[in-house]
Amino acid sequence: MRAFVRDTAIAAPLAGINIDTDQIIPARFMRLSRADGYGQYLFHDHRFEPHGSPRPDFVLNRPEFAGARILVAGRNFGCGSSRESAVYALVDYGINAVLAPSFGDIFHSNALKNGLIPVALPEQVVSELRKALNAGPKREVSVDLEAQTVTLPGGSSHRFPIDPFWRECILEGVDEIDLTRGHLEQIEAFEGRYEQARPWVVLP
């Protein structure tokens, strides 16, 4: 996975709660190869009019949020479909972290595996941050994975939870498949015992 340590960037406040992965990337784009990047499809039907021109009122199209690398969203962000393409679209657009009160469980896993930091913060903090970002003029937020803190435009700092295993993996850019293949002996030993106990499960 790609490594991430810290970043300071403009944060864009996204409206709504329960933003599902169909909103993040509509299903019709998922058959496309990632070679050209999925960033162009991020929030596609909210970002663009049906004929393709950008919708000026959508947050990522507003000039004050140009170049945003951090997203601030409502609770249960990334609920719904397991499509990892939603994370690919955010990452390919250039988003490094999403701040929200809570996340869809599968989205949360997918984000960690792509070095996109899901930062869970209390609802009140997120709500005030969104107001502050909309009001401006300060719109820069810092996310520090090493220190597990976010620093908001007003200067206040908040600690966020992340499992130490995933934190380490992302800080170091550890490849999960390589890491797990390091446990192959244990996997084989498990299969050996398991085959004895439940012969109907392990198919040769």
Add this chain to the structure above:
Amino acid sequence: MFDKIWNSHVVVARDSGPSLIYVDRNMVHEGSFHAFADLRRRGLAVRRPKQIFGTADHYAPTAGRRLADAATPEIGEVIRKFDDNMRWGGIRHFGLADPHQGIVHVIGPELGITQPGLTIVCSDSHTSTHGALGAMAFGIGQSENALVLATQTLWQERPKTLRITVVGRRGPGISAKDVILAIIAKIGAGGAGGHAIEYAGPVIRAMTIEERLTVCNMSIEAAARFGMIAPDDVTFQYLHGRPFAPAGDRWEQALTYWRTLPGDDGAVFDKEIEIDGSSIEPMVTWGTSPEDAVPINARVPDPQVLVDARSRENSRKSLEYMDLRPGQPMEGLAIDRVFIGSCTNSRIEDLRAAAAVFRGRKTAVPAMIVPGSTQVKRQAEAEGLDRVFQDAGAEWLESGCSMCVAMNGDRVAPGERCASTSNRNFIGRQGPQARTHLMSPAMAAAAAVTGKLADVRRLPVEP
């Protein structure tokens, strides 16, 4: 039960954070091309191909069973690439023309691939469906899929447990879909986040396996990655003799183990919720989240009454998208089309329930019926249900995910209102600007023959 299954699958335990969990079965569909590309790039093979099963469903054309039937050449190419990846990985797979083809969450149980006590993954969020047979089944992403293909294991945090007990008795005309929509309306779209749900109580116990599959299917719509029901004799009878279920001595051995799975009376859950099953009515959704479900005889809620400002704003936007006004009755709302299908409601019992309403009536709006598997299709045809649908004027099609996820070209047109038996009423889910109302197969059939949202209990059905 969850803990028993979890504990027996831990390969590497750590003091905190994720454990390395052994995966018994991985089911793959066309969307897995990212995972196969990753494997090929690394020069790795599929480690346990016999424990992987593939089926073409998300992009499967409903008009016919050839690649040429795909809505566009690009969609056909996705299916061709899938067939190619399956051959490359040495994976048993059910392509378009295979008699075992179907929606992954329909064929798993139908073929006996799904069994109690197994860990089952699939890169699809509705994988919780398989928990209806007492399996620990959950949806994964493509990075996780690649890891499972390469190692047959997965790093996973142990979720907390939530028991939802449905007490009382289901009223006449109340389906499993109504039960799960009522649960989601009560606990909310984020209500079970971080939890594995175990459904229990007399209403769940009295359900057939197909009804239990419908309930577990929609666990993810309440944010739970897992939904399960303790296996019982209904489960064992359902599985016996299915093609991939254990047979002979192995069956007896498995059965002995399966009987140990249900939790003790004193089993402790992190959270408990009780629902009164007797008060559940036929449900329909009004908004753009599955939590926006109300009884058919209710009115569109007024966002003003919501305490939380963000929920208020969200509901207002939903109503605008759905073109509804607060206080408007749900019953009688004119619809433009009907979709009966999806991994939630496309099994033979669902089709029978819909056919009972269609019988002797005519559709008032276009309706498409998409069976969940080729086997369900054949069974329905053997029972003459296809004639009932076609005589009523509905379209009888080939199996796949179809208009639930709108990836195969089957779409609701912009601005159209669709009565659908699927699982998600998200903005644009069934096509850009499509408006979806979720409901049961019988309720969708009632909508088809009246052209409006209707209470199926008021439509007399021939015995």
